[in-house]
């Protein structure tokens with residue numbers, strides 16, 4: 001699909017019927033679905049609707065326990081880290097919840113020059129980051145248009161930090177929907193994941209929330225991932241903005257969207273993000289979400305999705321507080337951002353003690369990367385800076401096949417340890433090194449012999465001064 005014709009795979013009526021027909025807890029059936037989930041073959045849309053009925057605290061704990069078990073089996077203690085980089089807050093759209101909306105005249109508009117993008121990159125790589133999520137509003141500098149985005153990607157990849165191996169090795173992007181032609185340019189520029197949130201699958205709410213600009217076209221947005229696939233980008237990130245509509249409707253719609261991608265292209269999505277509405281400059285909607293998703297709802301959503309799509313990465317950002325981030329890692333979150341700023345030039349502004357007048361929304365976790373890493377290590381988790389898969393072409397259906405057969409485990413485990421070791425040596429205090437080394441040793445003691453040998457070998461190279469060691 002290359003235009004904005006109405007999509008045929010989204011059946012809102014069926015979802016409404018499913019929701020109104022699935023009321024009350026059928027404990028026996030819920031337990032059957034949990035057992036099915038533990039087989040790690042995924043759940044269908046009806047199973048997901050069943051799990052959504054859970055109210056009983058005992059069943060809720062059973063759900064969490066099942067999600068944790070799957071998380072531990074597939075991802076072990078690894079948590080992938082990244083930082084967003086906002087390159088511009090120019091935008092022609094009117095999304096009522098976002099500070100970048102075109103009518104927000106109080107916002108200081110700014111797009112970064114290539115030198116400023118390089119400076120932001122230097123700051124991030126000198127903190128130890130290896131993955132960036134590049135973000136922009138939906139308007140590019142008039143003279144350059146989409147070339148600006150491509151140049152920004154090239155600039156980030158080309159920028160080096162102070163130490164050997166201090167560079168960004170994977171750029172994911174969260175950018176407005178494009179034509180197939182421009183998606184091909186993103187692919188050629190070697191992006192990792194193309195991430196796009198539908199915001200809401202509810203057409204009526206979508207129309208109320210997006211009142212002006214290209215984004216007001218629901219079908220253009222909901223068909224964007226098809227165009228990305230057609231352009232050869234098979235590493236896709238999905239999400240909804242929780243708080244705009246009923247989360248149950250959104251999650252079932254998301255399941256239909258994933259099923260559509262699987263049917264048509266043989267692969268669903270690589271990641272799902274879990275953004276909840278946060279206060280944004282001058283936005284009533286953002287401060288008073290029409291459908292509040294409570295902490296407990298969020299945990300339920302994450303646990304249900306962990307069972308439903310066990311091999312899909314799940315992301316939680318610094319929108320959330322440290323406490324929620326800690327809790328949800330145990331329920332299935334596999335990637336988190338850290339040390340984030342949501343204003344263009346935010347990293348340099350902080351170093352220069354600038355203001356945050358250009359930010360997109362308010363953050364819940366303000367801690368710098370090294371604090372987040374220290375905490376993860378103290379919790380016995382392994383912060384991973386691995387970027388191997390995409391660089392070795394393990395994306396899309398190839399990645400999913402490896403994930404489902406368990407083969408990927410033999411790569412992610414050792415790679416997480418070697419990239420974490422690299423981080424510990426190059427960027428941390430002695431105290432964090434001690435906690436990190438303890439976490440590494442514990443993990444190695446629990447690994448299969450073959451994986452331990454591979455890990456030891458990679459770590460030996462890192463200790464000897466080699467960087468970017470992966471398998």
Ligand code: SAM
Nearest residue numbers: 097098137138174176197241277278280286361
């Ligand atoms: N402009 C592009 C778009 O809208 O798709 C890409 C970048 S936009 C900055 C990235 C995401 O930020 C949006 O998809 C939306 O879900 C999220 N966002 C906007 N306002 C938000 C808010 N107040 N709280 C939380 N997330 C928000």
Ligand code: SF4
Nearest residue numbers: 091093095098101137
């Ligand atoms: Fe612009 Fe995206 Fe914000 Fe909407 S969400 S106003 S498109 S930056």
